[in-house]
Amino acid sequence: MVAEFERYIKENVKLSDGDLELIRSVAVERTVRRKQLLLEEGEVCRHKIFICKGLLRTYRTRENGSEHVMMFSPETWWATDPESLNNQTPSLYYIDALEDSEVLLWTKKDFDMLCAQIPALKAYSEKLISINLNLGRQRIFSALSATPEEKYDEFVASYPNIFARIPLHMVASYLGVSLKTLSRIRQAQLKR
Amino acid sequence: MVAEFERYIKENVKLSDGDLELIRSVAVERTVRRKQLLLEEGEVCRHKIFICKGLLRTYRTRENGSEHVMMFSPETWWATDPESLNNQTPSLYYIDALEDSEVLLWTKKDFDMLCAQIPALKAYSEKLISINLNLGRQRIFSALSATPEEKYDEFVASYPNIFARIPLHMVASYLGVSLKTLSRIRQAQLKR
DNA sequence: TAAAAATAACGTCAAATGTCCGCATTTTAC
């Protein structure tokens, strides 16, 4: 399971063998079964999660119980609730597995230590944050300005790999439209 | 004009007198008239902007010319396009002044230098980024799950100060609803 | 101060969207 992470991290961060060993030494391996939760609302998020294999979903609910998908995390991506993790406050999010998955976990304490020891990792971590910020902005703009069909097309084009692996009602939830609307869009596109 | 910034920064970052002087020495003061642009689509964003006085708006347009407000920045807030600033790529955004404003500007180069020299500033900058990330997430969740009326109520409650200073059609644009819908909501609330 | 622009409400109408329902098919779990 660690092999996937090694490949990923070597591609993205220039590390000495010692650095890599250090990072690995504080990582915890874990397998997660489909539908299993890694984080629950109200709980304090304890880890940064790297997905070696599988697919995670981060979502949030409203008082009425409706679920709203914030993010999908397939292999070689990360998942966590940074707000809860950094501030040690109860999380508003759920993270669960859409497929049986293999993940690596780091506690905040250990990850902070790693960043302090390994400047290149710290820099990469900052880069990821900045990418996330941009993706978030893009999504807000899309939510404000795009039609449901445009949102759908964007999603399929941006995440073809993920798209094929998740049920449509979760795509709808991610896009902020009803499954009904998504069905209609797909029907209309089929007829062309 | 610098006085506002001094008060702000002293409240939030522990700085030596020398640090403060250094930060000030590379800042450029500028006054902006209402409707004037500080950043235009296609241009590379050159500055981090601190608003001492006034109100800025960051927005983006679609091919059809529609405007979508990403952010309002009143006094003691910041504005910039981090993506364009960091990567020196053409921006997708406009930044303009909704009121006659007074701002301080730092180039990326100078701000990077400041962060390298002053760890406390770097840390604060990171904290701001993380706050922004959380606000972005919150807004996405709201876009996905809230009704127009809930979005409106949230906005008024969260930014009462800003709300009173901007035209309703810009509130509507920020919320991602039409002015018509916003009018209806307000009328309905008046009748209660 | 007068003309022009911006702002926001309102009415009407058509289109888009959501909710609720059932149904068929596939997938999952015991």
Add this chain to the structure above:
DNA sequence: GTAAAATGCGGACATTTGACGTTATTTTTA
């Protein structure tokens, strides 16, 4: 292997929303 659950389509209906045009009022600008 079978029962149960999940998935996704479709119809009917009510509601919401947006587009467009009009008007009144306020604000800006020359």
